Amino acid sequence: MSGRQDIEDLIDMMARLPGLGPRSARRAVLHLIQKRGRLMAPLAQAMQNVADSARECVRCGNIGTADLCDICADERRATGEICVVEDVSDLWAMERSGVFRGRYHVLGGTLSALDAVGPEELRIPALVQRVGDEQIGEVVLALGATVDGQTTAHYIADELSGRCKVTSLAQGVPVGGELDYLDDGTIAAALTARKSL
Amino acid sequence: MSGRQDIEDLIDMMARLPGLGPRSARRAVLHLIQKRGRLMAPLAQAMQNVADSARECVRCGNIGTADLCDICADERRATGEICVVEDVSDLWAMERSGVFRGRYHVLGGTLSALDAVGPEELRIPALVQRVGDEQIGEVVLALGATVDGQTTAHYIADELSGRCKVTSLAQGVPVGGELDYLDDGTIAAALTARKSL
Numbered sequence: 001m002s003g004r005q006d007i008e009d010l011i012d013m014m015a016r017l018p019g020l021g022p023r024s025a026r027r028a029v030l031h032l033i034q035k036r037g038r039l040m041a042p043l044a045q046a047m048q049n050v051a052d053s054a055r056e057c058v059r060c061g062n063i064g065t066a067d068l069c070d071i072c073a074d075e076r077r078a079t080g081e082i083c084v085v086e087d088v089s090d091l092w093a094m095e096r097s098g099v100f101r102g103r104y105h106v107l108g109g110t111l112s113a114l115d116a117v118g119p120e121e122l123r124i125p126a127l128v129q130r131v132g133d134e135q136i137g138e139v140v141l142a143l144g145a146t147v148d149g150q151t152t153a154h155y156i157a158d159e160l161s162g163r164c165k166v167t168s169l170a171q172g173v174p175v176g177g178e179l180d181y182l183d184d185g186t187i188a189a190a191l192t193a194r195k196s197l
Numbered sequence: 198m199s200g201r202q203d204i205e206d207l208i209d210m211m212a213r214l215p216g217l218g219p220r221s222a223r224r225a226v227l228h229l230i231q232k233r234g235r236l237m238a239p240l241a242q243a244m245q246n247v248a249d250s251a252r253e254c255v256r257c258g259n260i261g262t263a264d265l266c267d268i269c270a271d272e273r274r275a276t277g278e279i280c281v282v283e284d285v286s287d288l289w290a291m292e293r294s295g296v297f298r299g300r301y302h303v304l305g306g307t308l309s310a311l312d313a314v315g316p317e318e319l320r321i322p323a324l325v326q327r328v329g330d331e332q333i334g335e336v337v338l339a340l341g342a343t344v345d346g347q348t349t350a351h352y353i354a355d356e357l358s359g360r361c362k363v364t365s366l367a368q369g370v371p372v373g374g375e376l377d378y379l380d381d382g383t384i385a386a387a388l389t390a391r392k393s394l
Contacts, residue, residue: 004267006250007260010243016236018228019221028214030286032244033251033260039213044244046207047229051237053203054230063204063230070201089227 007033059130061106061123063088071095071103078102080137084127084156086110086144094142102140105130110148111155124156131163141168204230256327258303258320260285268292268300275299277334281324281353283307283341291339299337302327307345308352321353328360338365 007029015025032040056062057069064070071077081102085091091104107122119125131139139160143149157166172190173182204226212222229237253259254266261267268274278299282288288301304319316322328336336357340346354363369387370379 004261006243006246006262010240010247013236013240013243017225019224020216024216026289027216027286029247030260030289031215033247034285036248036251039210040244040248043207043210044241044248046203046210047237047241047244049203050207050226050230051233051241054233063227064201065203088231089224092223092227 060104061088061108062091062104079134081140082127082130082134082136082138083140083142085142086149086152090142090144100140102138107143107152110143110146110152112148119155119159122152124159127156128159128163131160136164138165138167141166143168145171257301258285258305259288259301276331278337279324279327279331279333279335280337280339282339283346283349287339287341297337299335304340304349307340307343307349309345316352316356319349321356324353325356325360328357333361335362335364338363340365342368 011022011025011029014020014028015022017025020028032043053065054063055065055067057064057072058067059072060069062069062071066073078101081100082105083091083094083100083102084105084107085094086107086109088106091106094100094104105123105127107124107127109117109122111117111119111122127139130136139156141153141156143153153168160166170193171186172193173179173186179187208219208222208226211217211225212219214222217225229240250262251260252262252264254261254269255264256269257266259266259268263270275298278297279302280288280291280297280299281302281304282291283304283306285303288303291297291301302320302324304321304324306314306319308314308316308319324336327333336353338350338353340350350365357363367390368383369390370376370383376384
């Protein structure tokens with residue numbers, strides 16, 4: 001009996017992952033059990049390894065397995081430039097694009113009056129500190145184009161004014177995007193930021 | 198560096214689960230890492246437990262943690278009735294409905310000429326054996342309403358003819374179903390199997 005309960009517990013835990021529900025968790029667990037030697041035991045081991053070793057970088061907030069993350073520890077990354085992102089997932093998205101060669105600073109969210117998130121909760125003081133300590137020349141704000149994201153961007157720009165150059169990602173038509181399917185705000189932003197060819 | 202690789206490996210393994218892709222696997226792993234104490238370590242442990250203990254019931258093919266599964270070991274289940282299902286997921290679905298009180302037999306698939314799946318691959322001989330050994334009075338075929346499922350049902354009915362009663366799940370309008378959205382085959386089957394009120 002207890003054995004069946006183990007399986008139910010595992011399904012319940014999997015169902016709490018984002019993107020999975022009870023039905024897909026059941027399907028995933030069944031698939032794992034049917035391949036328990038080749039897939040389930042290695043997955044459990046890999047998960048345990050990451051649970052034991054993963055931690056936040058003390059400098060930028062990225063996830064790694066040492067006090068300094070791979071990017072902060074990498075000598076080849078451009079010093080003098082910091083890209084500010086909301087979350088680690090945004091940092092990973094920036095890295096996949098492969099264009100930015102500086103280092104990062106993960107805020108851990110956006111300022112939000114509704115949720116009572118102030119600058120102290122967001123590692124913004126740590127950012128100001130880094131700009132001084134690391135002789136940063138440019139801070140690139142890669143925050144979401146939401147109200148909270150833009151509020152946060154303006155707050156950070158104010159805090160850093162006079163200390164370094166502050167830029168933000170361009171807004172406009174996504175690559176591959178068709179005008180017909182874009183919202184009015186994006187089209188307006190793209191038109192305002194038009195450039196000569 | 199190796200640490201970042203651990204995280205990538207975990208994402209790759211999660212992405213191979215049914216219902217998850219690279220994007221949702223990344224999201225799930227990030228969520229797990231951010232809750233690594235409360236969620237990730239217990240999940241890894243639960244997965245390891247199940248990987249160590251899960252096995253197929255020697256009698257019916259259901260998944261449990263002992264040689265006999267919970268259902269086969271449960272004295273209160275009606276003896277004399279066997280419900281035949283394709284897969285363990287179908288068995289779980291039958292159990293959720295809570296109506297069937299007998300025991301099960303998991304075939305492990307359907308007969309398929311294309312995939313060269315014959316009766317020997319499907320635990321059909323074991324079913325015939327059980328019908329004799331356990332003095333089974335009725336075998337309920339709960340197989341999918343697909344061509345392969347129905348072929349398998351007919352084959353099993355032939356094998357068991359003269360040994361016990363063989364029935365199959367009714368076909369008809371699903372509970373809550375609207376006629377307008379049903380396919381022609383289902384409506385035809387429901388009409389053919391109409392009953393007087």
